[in-house]
Amino acid sequence: MSIADLFNYFSYVSGLFLSLTIIVLLLVWLERKVLARIQMRMGPMRVGFHGALQPIADAIKLISKEDILPAWADKLVYWFAPIVVFVPAFLLWVTIPFGKNMVIRSLDLGLFFIVAISVLSVLGLIMAGWGSANKYAVLGGLRAAGQLMSYEIPLIMAILTIAILSQSLNLVEIVDKQSQIPNIFIQPLGLVLFFIAGLAELGRTPFDIHHAESEVVGGPFVEYSGAHWSVFFLAEYINTFTISILTVLLFLGGWHWPNIPFSGNLQTILSVFVVLIKTILVVSVIFWIRATYPRLRIDQLMSFGWKMLIPMAFINVTITACIIYYDELPLWILPILSVILLILSAVIIQRKFSKNIINTVQVISAKSLLKEKSEVDIN
Amino acid sequence: MEINKTINSDNVDLMINMGPQHPSTHGVFRLLLNIDGERIIDVKPHIGYLHRGSEKLCENERYAQVVTLFDRLDYVANLNMELGFCLAVESLMELDIPDRASYIRVILCELNRIASHLLFYGTYGLDVGAMTPVLYAFREREKIQGFFESITGARMMHNYFRIGGIKEELPDDFNNRLSLLLDEVSQGIEECDMLLSKNEMFLARTKNVGIISASDAVDFGVSGPNLRASGIARDIRVSKPYSIYDRFDYGIPVASSGDCWDRYYVRLEEIRQSIKIIKQAMSQMEDGPILAKVRRIARPPKGEIYFRTESPRGDFGVYLVSDGSDKPYRVKVRAPSFANLQSLQYLLKGAYIADAVTILGSIDIIMGEVDR
Numbered sequence: 001m002s003i004a005d006l007f008n009y010f011s012y013v014s015g016l017f018l019s020l021t022i023i024v025l026l027l028v029w030l031e032r033k034v035l036a037r038i039q040m041r042m043g044p045m046r047v048g049f050h051g052a053l054q055p056i057a058d059a060i061k062l063i064s065k066e067d068i069l070p071a072w073a074d075k076l077v078y079w080f081a082p083i084v085v086f087v088p089a090f091l092l093w094v095t096i097p098f099g100k101n102m103v104i105r106s107l108d109l110g111l112f113f114i115v116a117i118s119v120l121s122v123l124g125l126i127m128a129g130w131g132s133a134n135k136y137a138v139l140g141g142l143r144a145a146g147q148l149m150s151y152e153i154p155l156i157m158a159i160l161t162i163a164i165l166s167q168s169l170n171l172v173e174i175v176d177k178q179s180q181i182p183n184i185f186i187q188p189l190g191l192v193l194f195f196i197a198g199l200a201e202l203g204r205t206p207f208d209i210h211h212a213e214s215e216v217v218g219g220p221f222v223e224y225s226g227a228h229w230s231v232f233f234l235a236e237y238i239n240t241f242t243i244s245i246l247t248v249l250l251f252l253g254g255w256h257w258p259n260i261p262f263s264g265n266l267q268t269i270l271s272v273f274v275v276l277i278k279t280i281l282v283v284s285v286i287f288w289i290r291a292t293y294p295r296l297r298i299d300q301l302m303s304f305g306w307k308m309l310i311p312m313a314f315i316n317v318t319i320t321a322c323i324i325y326y327d328e329l330p331l332w333i334l335p336i337l338s339v340i341l342l343i344l345s346a347v348i349i350q351r352k353f354s355k356n357i358i359n360t361v362q363v364i365s366a367k368s369l370l371k372e373k374s375e376v377d378i379n
Numbered sequence: 380m381e382i383n384k385t386i387n388s389d390n391v392d393l394m395i396n397m398g399p400q401h402p403s404t405h406g407v408f409r410l411l412l413n414i415d416g417e418r419i420i421d422v423k424p425h426i427g428y429l430h431r432g433s434e435k436l437c438e439n440e441r442y443a444q445v446v447t448l449f450d451r452l453d454y455v456a457n458l459n460m461e462l463g464f465c466l467a468v469e470s471l472m473e474l475d476i477p478d479r480a481s482y483i484r485v486i487l488c489e490l491n492r493i494a495s496h497l498l499f500y501g502t503y504g505l506d507v508g509a510m511t512p513v514l515y516a517f518r519e520r521e522k523i524q525g526f527f528e529s530i531t532g533a534r535m536m537h538n539y540f541r542i543g544g545i546k547e548e549l550p551d552d553f554n555n556r557l558s559l560l561l562d563e564v565s566q567g568i569e570e571c572d573m574l575l576s577k578n579e580m581f582l583a584r585t586k587n588v589g590i591i592s593a594s595d596a597v598d599f600g601v602s603g604p605n606l607r608a609s610g611i612a613r614d615i616r617v618s619k620p621y622s623i624y625d626r627f628d629y630g631i632p633v634a635s636s637g638d639c640w641d642r643y644y645v646r647l648e649e650i651r652q653s654i655k656i657i658k659q660a661m662s663q664m665e666d667g668p669i670l671a672k673v674r675r676i677a678r679p680p681k682g683e684i685y686f687r688t689e690s691p692r693g694d695f696g697v698y699l700v701s702d703g704s705d706k707p708y709r710v711k712v713r714a715p716s717f718a719n720l721q722s723l724q725y726l727l728k729g730a731y732i733a734d735a736v737t738i739l740g741s742i743d744i745i746m747g748e749v750d751r
Contacts, residue, residue: 349579
């Protein structure tokens with residue numbers, strides 16, 4: 001390995017780190033603004049134009065804060081946990097393309113790599129929970145592990161359908177296969193499964209069970225402060241961005257846009273913007289869901305995962321595989337079947353919940369109660 | 380109904396200490412939870428972190444000054460607390476309150492009931508993990524608080540009711556502003572209702588969770604919206620009418636199953652009924668004096684009285700003993716939150732940890748009133 005190679009690696013890593021940090025700062029600002037608009041507030045307004053520099057101010061505050069180590073903490077595990085969470089989140093980006101030709105290493109087993117690495121970060125959460133010697137943190141860490149068990153499977157299944165469909169595990173090839181029709185029109189069920197399982201994987205509302213503020217008070221992060229907490233925070237937002245960009249690359253056609261003009265370098269730059277815009281739309285949906293929905297309970301999340309998502313994902317994989325294997329079957333059967341399955345699962349969920357939507361409250365007129373009272377004194 | 384009061388330390392898997400510094404224990408309430416995985420095996424509630432000795436303090440203050448102490452009992456429904464005390468003293472003195480004063484009292488108390496239930500709505504949203512409801516609710520509550528400020532001079536600790544009437548006349552544009560406020564609030568309530576009540580996840584979290592049957596609720600001394608959610612139509616405003624509540628036509632929301640959703644929705648429905656009462660009171664109100672003819676320093680005759688009113692949290696009773704001097708001999712408060720809180724241990728057994736928060740939120744306690 002020559003010095004030039006080393007320099008190359010270093011520039012890749014630092015460039016990636018810098019761009020991811022900027023994206024995280026952007027996402028933090030965007031989240032606060034989107035939430036604020038939904039809740040009829042202004043959001044951050046003081047630092048910079050419409051609070052654009054607020055995330056930077058926050059970052060400076062976090063870094064200059066004192067790092068507190070609880071007295072009973074398992075020191076090594078405690079300090080190591082943020083790194084274990086952060087490194088896999090960062091490592092994923094080796095093979096995720098930002099745009100056309102904008103990828104560090106276009107691995108042939110790219111999707112496999114992503115699935116394998118993304119599981120690792122839950123280890124960090126359990127470590128954080130255990131290391132901080134706090135019962136709430138332990139509960140949060142265990143919840144995170146349980147959540148991962150039930151949501152990794154449908155997530156992988158949804159990815160698998162796309163891999164079968166595109167006959168490849170390479171993300172660049174998968175995107176190129178979608179130059180005519182994005183996968184969303186072939187696999188709408190796959191998109192829904194991937195997105196829901198992705199939300200659970202991220203631990204975002206309605207699945208933010210492992211760091212539920214009102215129950216386990218922040219879960220594994222409850223004892224962390226300052227720079228170490230900000231590393232968790234960074235990893236969480238990078239993961240949010242990763243799931244969103246994977247949604248874009250796998251289902252929404254990546255950098256393909258009807259009739260991108262220009263060619264060469266200009267096209268590459270434009271493709272980055274196309275991916276970014278699509279990703280930010282997906283991220284906004286995640287924020288929108290956060291502002292609207294309450295949180296599910298852990299047992300409800302489990303039963304939803306095992307009884308709903310996993311069977312649907314299995315059926316989806318089987319159907320896709322069959323249709324791809326038997327060449328004589330036309331491909332347009334797939335979207336139809338997918339939509340039918342989607343409607344079916346919606347109906348099942350609707351029927352499960354519809355028995356709940358009964359208004360049990362009735363209003364009794366006070367006058368009639370008064371009359372009753374004059375007959376029999378109810379007190 | 381069985382309550383195991385001791386925690387058996389032999390088979391404790393994990394004991395977690397929820398509160399007094401926990402975001403969703405609604406003040407300084409402390410719960411010792413024995414959990415097995417996510418299930419709660421045993422609960423031991425601790426109260427007393429906000430004990431200020433209000434009842435004892437009352438014995439050293441003149442009657443007019445005691446009103447300020449009552450403000451601080453249920454600190455989100457201050458005027459209802461003031462009303463309870465003033466009515467107790469007045470009925471001991473056998474005073475006739477001018478009609479206008481009574482109407483103003485009812486209007487303000489019902490507004491305060493709305494504000495209190497809005498606070499419940501918002502915090503309940505937070506308890507189940509939704510962050511937007513609290514902002515919707517506080518937007519409406521803020522308008523009511525601002526309205527109070529323009530009338531009483533304070534947003535929360537009003538000290539507006541006097542023995543025999545109220546402190547001062549209303550501002551000139553009261554009627555216009557009140558009807559504007561009511562329009563805005565009733566619109567806001569519908570928005571709040573749409574946002575949370577029929578949300579599938581909210582229903583999944585609250586339906587059939589924390590069920591208490593009517594007979595158990597009565598046994599625990601549960602009152603107010605919590606009791607009505609269990610199916611018993613008991614409201615002091617109706618069953619033992621005080622002030623001028625028998626002059627209005629309104630509804631008492633009653634549910635049947637006694638779960639968290641019912642307790643939630645009964646309160647939301649009560650807001651609509653309160654708006655109805657205020658509208659009727661507005662149209663019936665006439666000009667007149669606002670203070671009965673009383674001496675500056677009230678000296679109730681020797682005797683005792685127990686007076687019940689319906690505060691937003693339930694049956695609020697004031698027991699007053701007078702020895703004929705200008706200070707009460709003894710004041711005892713029957714706080715509805717305190718009695719409602721007793722059912723918690725029963726409700727939490729076998730529930731999930733997440734449900735502990737939901738159930739505690741649905742009981743809607745105010746620690747200022749529980750600890751006194």
